[in-house]
Amino acid sequence: MYLDHAATSPMRLEAREAMIEGMLRWANPSSPHAEGRAARAALEEARERIKVALGWEGHVLFTSGASEALGIALRRAKGGRRWHSSVEHDAVLRAAPGAGVLPVNREWDVDPDAIEDALAEGDRPVIAIQWVNPETGKVQPVERYAPMIEAGGGVLVTDASQLWGLNRFPRHGQLIVISGHKLGGPIGVGALLVGDLGLIEPSGGQEFGYRGGTENLPAVLGFAAAVEGWAAKRDSTPDMDRHQAQMDMFRALETYGAQHLTGYGETVDAISALAMPNLSAAAQLVRFDLKGFAVSAGSACASGTLKQSRVLEAFGVEPERAARTIRVSTGWSTTAEEIRRFTDTWIDIAMGAAAKAG
Numbered sequence: 243m244y245l246d247h248a249a250t251s252p253m254r255l256e257a258r259e260a261m262i263e264g265m266l267r268w269a270n271p272s273s274p275h276a277e278g279r280a281a282r283a284a285l286e287e288a289r290e291r292i293k294v295a296l297g298w299e300g301h302v303l304f305t306s307g308a309s310e311a312l313g314i315a316l317r318r319a320k321g322g323r324r325w326h327s328s329v330e331h332d333a334v335l336r337a338a339p340g341a342g343v344l345p346v347n348r349e350w351d352v353d354p355d356a357i358e359d360a361l362a363e364g365d366r367p368v369i370a371i372q373w374v375n376p377e378t379g380k381v382q383p384v385e386r387y388a389p390m391i392e393a394g395g396g397v398l399v400t401d402a403s404q405l406w407g408l409n410r411f412p413r414h415g416q417l418i419v420i421s422g423h424k425l426g427g428p429i430g431v432g433a434l435l436v437g438d439l440g441l442i443e444p445s446g447g448q449e450f451g452y453r454g455g456t457e458n459l460p461a462v463l464g465f466a467a468a469v470e471g472w473a474a475k476r477d478s479t480p481d482m483d484r485h486q487a488q489m490d491m492f493r494a495l496e497t498y499g500a501q502h503l504t505g506y507g508e509t510v511d512a513i514s515a516l517a518m519p520n521l522s523a524a525a526q527l528v529r530f531d532l533k534g535f536a537v538s539a540g541s542a543c544a545s546g547t548l549k550q551s552r553v554l555e556a557f558g559v560e561p562e563r564a565a566r567t568i569r570v571s572t573g574w575s576t577t578a579e580e581i582r583r584f585t586d587t588w589i590d591i592a593m594g595a596a597a598k599a600g
Contacts, residue, residue, distance in 0.1 A: 243580045244536045247424075247573030248376045248404060248513050253464070254426035254574065260467035261428055264460030271457045272448060281459050288466035292433065295466075295473040296411045300437040303449045304462055308403045308421035309333040311434035312370075314453065315399045315417040316341075318443040322365030327352045327372065327382070328556035331401060334370050344369070350380045350505025350557055357387060361394030368397045373412055374404035377553045377569055379513030380505045381408070388414035397441060403432075406573060407510035409476040417441060420469075422461065426574050427468030431461035475574060485511070487578035491585040498592045503559060503567060515554070517567040518588070521595040526568050529591050535584060538569050 244252060264284070269277035271285045289302050305311040316324055316337040324341035326334050329350075335341075344356040352371055360367050369391055374381050384400050391398045392414075400412055403421040412418065418435040422428055436442065439450065447454030488511050492502055501517040518526055523539040530537050539551075554564040572581065 243534060243583060245570050245572060245576065245580070245584060246536045246538050247406065247576070248569060248571035249538055250423045250429065251406065251426045251573045252575050253423075253428060254468055254471045256467040256471055257427045257464040261460045261464035264463040268459060271459060285457055285459055285462055288462050291466045292469045295469045296435075297413060298411070298435055299413075300435055301439055301450070303434045303436060303452050304457060304465075305432045305434055305449075305453060306430055306455075306458075307423075307432040308401065308419050309337075309432075310453075311419040311432050312399070312401060313337045314434055314442065315419065316368065316370060318445070319368045319397050319399065319417060319441055320366070320443060321368040321397050323360075323363065324368050324370070325360045326370035329375055329380075329553045330370060330372055331376060331403070334372075334401060338368075338370065341370075344371075346557060348558070349507055350378075351507060352382055352387065354387070354390070357390060358394070361391065361396050364395070366395050366397060368399060370399040370401065372401040372404075374402075374407050374510055374513070375553065376404050376513065377551060378503055378505065378515045378557065379407065379510040379571075380557075381508040381510060383507070384412050385414060388412075388416070392416065404510075404513070406472055407512040407571075422465040422468060425465075425468040425472045428461045428464040431458055431465045433465070471574070481578070484572075484576065484578040484581065487581040487585075488572070491581055494585050495588055495592075498589050499596075500588070500592070501563060501567075503554070503557075503563075505557060512573065513569065513571045515567050515569055516588070517563050518592050519566070519596065520599040521591070522565055523568050525595075526566075526591065530568075530587065533587050533591075535587060538571075539567070 269281040271282040292302055312333050324338040325344055326341050327344045344352050347353045371382055373384050388398050397416055399417045401419050403424050405420055406425050416437050420433050422431040444451040499519040503515040551564050
């Protein structure tokens with residue numbers, strides 16, 4: 243049972259079919275002949291479909307994924323000093339080495355006073371604040387920060403890679419990053435959404451001169467289908483059976499000592515950081531894997547190391563508790579029955595650890 247959608251989501255059927263279509267009609271979209279022109283038309287149609295599905299009125303630049311989109315935004319945005327929150331994905335830290343760090347407060351929100359201080363330095367600061375934290379599901383109030391940053395002369399870069407966990411899109415209009423494979427699309431494709439192309443330095447090549455390399459038409463078509471699939475689910479009637487199973491899970495696990503790390507304010511139910519008494523995260527991963535469950539310990543880029551989570555530390559989670567925390571993330575393919583089976587299995591593992599401890 244796959245409960246690691248925050249790392250990557252299984253590809254939607256419509257995305258697979260769209261990719262096959264793209265492979266069958268493949269030609270270089272930059273070629274001037276008829277086949278190239280047909281590929282270009284398909285690429286531009288996919289671009290418009292994504293804009294319509296998201297309700298986005300700016301530009302969409304296709305990239306090889308969220309990491310490249312973040313690199314373009316943070317390295318080539320026209321502005322001064324770079325800043326990012328202390329709980330950003332490692333891809334942000336790699337794209338902006340030496341950037342200033344904005345702490346989070348007790349509510350796990352990026353400290354507004356720290357944002358104001360960054361803006362007060364002037365020189366059009368470029369500030370990266372994620373929308374949804376991939377380890378805890380905490381939602382940052384970017385809709386509140388965006389006007390503050392724009393009015394203060396700054397540029398806001400929003401990592402919206404975990405867009406799938408919410409039913410709305412942050413249309414604040416500066417630089418927004420989305421990822422294909424988090425939405426049930428293919429790997430190797432993403433986009434940088436740009437409100438005004440004047441915000442970033444061009445580099446020549448494709449994508450209106452802002453990104454070099456032949457456009458990956460099959461992946462883009464799969465990406466567009468996945469975005470539309472997310473939008474359709476966003477606008478549909480909620481699956482109340484699955485929602486109830488998730489609420490039941492939180493209540494049941496708490497009775498067996500689970501600590502659900504959420505902070506304050508808005509969080510997404512789809513991402514849960516759960517600390518189990520008496521058992522390390524590494525030991526939990528082994529036990530869940532043996533019982534047929536795919537879960538993780540933190541974001542995929544760091545969980546393979548099984549080191550202390552930098553993000554949980556920044557949120558103020560005690561090291562001992564963080565060491566017992568795993569991440570469970572549901573997605574478009576998750577069923578209520580899978581959530582119930584996970585709940586039962588978590589309780590079995592916790593009871594076994596309690597008996598051994600005591």
